[in-house]
Amino acid sequence: MRRITSSWAPLLLSLLLFFLVSSEGEVPMAPMQRTEQETLYLVIQDVVGKRWNGSQLYPDPCGWTQIQGVSCDLSDGMWYVTGLSIGRLLDSSLECAEDAAFSPLLFELKHLRRLSFLGCFSSHRQTTIPSRQWEQLAGSLETLEFRSNQGLVGEVPANLAQLTRLQSLVLVDNSLSGELPRELGNLAQLKRLALAGNRFCGYIPASLGSNMAELLILDLSRNSLTGSLPSSFGDLASLLKLDLSHNLLHGSLPPELGSLRSLTLLDLRNNELSGVLAQAHTLHRMVSLQDLLLSDNPLGGSLSEVQWENVANLTTLDLSRANLSGAIPESIAGLKRLRFLALDNNRLSGSVSPKLATLPSLTGLYLNGNNLTGELGFSDEFYRRMGRRSAFWDNPYLCHGSVGMPTGVEQCKQAQQTSNPQDVAAYDGNPDQSSSMLTSFVLPASSTSAWRGVGVQESVIALLLVMFWRRS
Numbered sequence: 001m002r003r004i005t006s007s008w009a010p011l012l013l014s015l016l017l018f019f020l021v022s023s024e025g026e027v028p029m030a031p032m033q034r035t036e037q038e039t040l041y042l043v044i045q046d047v048v049g050k051r052w053n054g055s056q057l058y059p060d061p062c063g064w065t066q067i068q069g070v071s072c073d074l075s076d077g078m079w080y081v082t083g084l085s086i087g088r089l090l091d092s093s094l095e096c097a098e099d100a101a102f103s104p105l106l107f108e109l110k111h112l113r114r115l116s117f118l119g120c121f122s123s124h125r126q127t128t129i130p131s132r133q134w135e136q137l138a139g140s141l142e143t144l145e146f147r148s149n150q151g152l153v154g155e156v157p158a159n160l161a162q163l164t165r166l167q168s169l170v171l172v173d174n175s176l177s178g179e180l181p182r183e184l185g186n187l188a189q190l191k192r193l194a195l196a197g198n199r200f201c202g203y204i205p206a207s208l209g210s211n212m213a214e215l216l217i218l219d220l221s222r223n224s225l226t227g228s229l230p231s232s233f234g235d236l237a238s239l240l241k242l243d244l245s246h247n248l249l250h251g252s253l254p255p256e257l258g259s260l261r262s263l264t265l266l267d268l269r270n271n272e273l274s275g276v277l278a279q280a281h282t283l284h285r286m287v288s289l290q291d292l293l294l295s296d297n298p299l300g301g302s303l304s305e306v307q308w309e310n311v312a313n314l315t316t317l318d319l320s321r322a323n324l325s326g327a328i329p330e331s332i333a334g335l336k337r338l339r340f341l342a343l344d345n346n347r348l349s350g351s352v353s354p355k356l357a358t359l360p361s362l363t364g365l366y367l368n369g370n371n372l373t374g375e376l377g378f379s380d381e382f383y384r385r386m387g388r389r390s391a392f393w394d395n396p397y398l399c400h401g402s403v404g405m406p407t408g409v410e411q412c413k414q415a416q417q418t419s420n421p422q423d424v425a426a427y428d429g430n431p432d433q434s435s436s437m438l439t440s441f442v443l444p445a446s447s448t449s450a451w452r453g454v455g456v457q458e459s460v461i462a463l464l465l466v467m468f469w470r471r472s
């Protein structure tokens, strides 16, 4: 007789027990309240379609016929549903039908800790987040996530604020609109609040800062939020990542933000902010900053307003298209961890310190579109190393002394005469000539497309790390 392999053994054992038990008409070994089980089937059916027959396909949903995306825990010897994750994560995930609906029966699953809908509600039929009954899950729900649901419309119901145990609220890339309810500020246990990629408008409620001392990640990016940054954000004592990019925010940094001493990412790209560098004393206090992204704002001012040695851990500094004037201070070359520096398309003038080339980790340098002058003193080796991740063109008074590099910058007159005396077209400082030269070059990728990576994708890892660290 063939030996039963060890991986089969548990399955066969479960089958055996199931048939033994059910033939006697008793409850199965892993008991589950009939109502809990029926509710689970009906909730799933409302989403995946009426043809899905739970009792037939998954007679023991927490036991030997587990459903992908459903997790259960034992409580007082009974199985309860504690996690429900609907939408395309894996091939075997529960997939939403075109007429998927949010079943109010969900609120009967009293042990539910994690609930998520991913790419579920399509634009064929619009759905809203239920505006009532969330208090029924207040005792259990810790994670609520609606992600990439194009058909999810309407406002964020204030009733969500009843979920006082919530640690993670993620409503990202849906079609939600309206103002953010100030009641969300009551969610005092939140570690992550991500409302990016919707159509939220109006002011950011001040309540979001005042009562959320546990918050690690706040992401309100890619909406249409207006007004200024609330000074209450200064109370977010644990905050690691703040992303308000791609909104319509104006004003400067409130001085209170200087209390965010754990903040590693500040992303305010693409807003209407001004005077941020003039608030240097606020930036100076954010000693943990690694990624400072302020591009596409009418910031104004000059780089020398900031004492860069106070934010020595910076790895990313993005100040493209920020209406900056003045020179590039040498202290920038003291940011030894810098990997990405984008100062392109400003009104910067003066010379470029060759010390920038000594930054050991630098892999992106964009200085194009300014009024920098003099000779670029970098080595050929430096240009080779940077390749297409650097740009210097569109600085009509800038020239270089090396051979054939860099793109869009002409050789300095003197260097050219010594290294290449037979060449007639010596640089004459005529900006028209240099910009017409530009068209004949293949332009490397812009700083905008080069900058990726940091941000909220990374934040999941950060969150896990921090939660782990806090536990141990």
Ligand SMILES: *[C@@H]1O[C@H](CO)[C@@H](O)[C@H](O)[C@H]1NC(C)=O
Pocket: 053, 054, 055, 056
């Ligand atoms: C599911 O299947 C069971 C057993 O085959 C059957 O009794 C039941 O009516 C079906 N339910 C639905 C909703 O089709």
Ligand SMILES: *[C@@H]1O[C@H](CO)[C@@H](O)[C@H](O)[C@H]1NC(C)=O
Pocket: 287, 288, 289, 313
């Ligand atoms: C800068 O980073 C280093 C290494 O990650 C860390 O030890 C140091 O505490 C950081 N400095 C500040 C001011 O956060």
Ligand SMILES: *[C@@H]1O[C@H](CO)[C@@H](O)[C@H](O)[C@H]1NC(C)=O
Pocket: 298, 300, 301, 323, 325
């Ligand atoms: C840029 O700054 C100058 C003053 O330094 C100001 O006059 C001008 O309006 C600003 N431009 C924009 C687009 O904000």
Ligand SMILES: *[C@@H]1O[C@H](CO)[C@@H](O)[C@H](O)[C@H]1NC(C)=O
Pocket: 349, 371, 373, 397
């Ligand atoms: C750019 O710099 C040159 C040389 O220093 C100066 O003559 C010119 O006025 C500047 N242009 C602008 C637009 O600031």
